[in-house]
Amino acid sequence: MSKVLIFAEFSHGQLKKGALELLSAARSAGLHATAVLLGTGAKTTAQQLGAWGVSEALVGDNAGFDQYNPEIFATTVAQAIKDSGADVVLASSTMMARDLFPRVAAKLDTAVVGDCTELSLKGDVTARRPLFSGKCTAGVSFTTSGPKIILMRANQLPVGDAGTASAVALKELPAPTTGGLGTLVKAVVKGTSEKLDLTEANIIVAGGRGLKEAANFKLLNDLADVCGATVGASRAVVDAGWVPHTIQVGQTGKTVAPSLYIAVGISGAIQHLAGMSGSKVIVAINKDANAPIFQKATYGIVGDLFEVVPALTQEFKAIL
Ligand SMILES: Cc1cc2nc3c(=O)[nH]c(=O)nc-3n(C[C@H](O)[C@H](O)[C@H](O)COP(=O)(O)OP(=O)(O)OC[C@H]3O[C@@H](n4cnc5c(N)ncnc54)[C@H](O)[C@@H]3O)c2cc1C
Structure with missing residues (x-):
């Protein structure tokens, strides 16, 4: 049976809808899932995972993870995948994930498939993704012996109801270090819009x-x-x-x-x-x-x- 690691994005202490979709998919397939959460508030947000059938989370509750840095994130997430022993990794196909996970896959010498619209976790793990500007779709299965990394488009999978809250064991990830980095984000200028980002909007x-x-x-x-x-x-x-x-x-x-x-x-x-x-x-x-x-x-x-x-x-x- 597959062991699943979910890269759970959150904002203002709430799991994003894309993360809930992935948690629901793993739960309804009856799979054991662990989650990775990075950024300030990761520890408290991770406690919400218990209601989605997750009993263990790897957390990097550190302001050093608040801004996406490809090198820091790729190192941390690749190590978390190794430590978890997951053979399937799920993330929402956000701009960040599409930048991050090819780097993670390269570090782990494994395969990643992005922008998927369908996912099957029962038996052999497979996905489907559009090709050629949506003119056709391709069914994808994996031949890699490493973890299978799948990035799902948001709003493609149903979100089930949260179950009863239960405790989540937390394992802390090492704090990020900036020494030796090729790039360092100094500041992020946020847009003024109060509205949901397009990729999350209903x-x-x-x-x-x-x-x-x-x-x-x-x-x-x-x-x-x-x-x-x-x-x-x-x-x-x-x-x-x-x-x-x-x-x-x-x-x-x-x-x-x-x-x-x-x-x-x-x-x-x-x-x-x-x-x-x-x-x-x-x-x-x-x-x-x-x-x-x-x-x-x-x-x-x-x-x-x-x-x-x-x-x-x-x-x-x-x-x-
Ligand atoms: C490599 C490449 C990548 C591209 N990527 C993108 C992309 O990511 N996204 C994208 O959108 N396009 C992309 N394009 C451009 C795309 O081909 C079209 O040119 C563009 O989508 C047209 O935009 P539009 O529909 O706003 O304008 P138009 O094609 O000019 O259409 C305007 C429409 O408004 C209607 N209209 C006019 N007045 C009124 C009115 N008063 N009331 C009601 N309707 C009215 C007209 O009937 C017309 O159908 C890309 C093109 C290339 C070559």
Whole structure:
């Protein structure tokens, strides 16, 4: 039976939804799971794991882990995997994990598969991931004798109910040392947004060139505020300098899979679809009935966004 190690990301003392998805997957497969938590608050956050069937966690409760440093994290996580004896390692396919785990895999001389949308932990461990901007998917199995590292896209696996809280034994990881590092993060300037990051958001309202100019993103911000959404964008408007690249969705932006994706004035180019076609429900608002986005949309509204979006905002205000 596989022994699973889960790289559990957390924020403000709460396990992230992606971590809960992985914990639920291991629990429902009846596997013994251990978790790794890095950063200030790791010890107290780790106690939440008991309700998800985890009885032991490896924690680096140290401010030296608060900023991601590839060298420090790769050394620490590779050692934690070795110490745990895990043969399967699960992490959310976040920007950080996609940078970190290939380094970890190289240190352990093993294999990593990222951006997966399906996972099977029963019997042989297998995963499935999109290829060629989502035009097809590939089933992946492992031939490595080392730990199998799988990075799952967020919002792909169901989160079960938390069970009864129980104690979690903590094993402390060595504090990070900065001596001999090639790079050192001096400061991180956080964005001002209070909203969830796109990759974690349950609802996304994304805008494209149909908005005509940067100021019109206010329409999307108003809609997003009412329904608790995060605002995203197509590359066309990022390239135009209307919005920052941090909110770009697509092949060269972020990959998202929210419960609801509202595409406003976005044509639906293949490179955009590559980043959002895993969304559960897609609503497209476009004045061109032949726009490719409608082929992916669950619901399509053919109309002028300058009329449709304010009307939607008013309706949401009335019912929420
Ligand atoms: C290598 C590569 C990587 C790329 N990566 C990405 C990526 O990561 N993400 C990405 O998004 N793109 C990416 N692109 C760009 C992509 O090909 C498209 O150019 C881009 O997605 C188009 O953005 P858009 O839909 O906002 O603009 P457009 O294609 O110009 O579409 C605007 C839409 O708005 C509609 N519209 C106009 N006015 C209104 C109105 N009043 N009401 C309603 N609808 C209206 C139009 O009918 C049209 O469908 C990439 C391209 C390349 C070559």
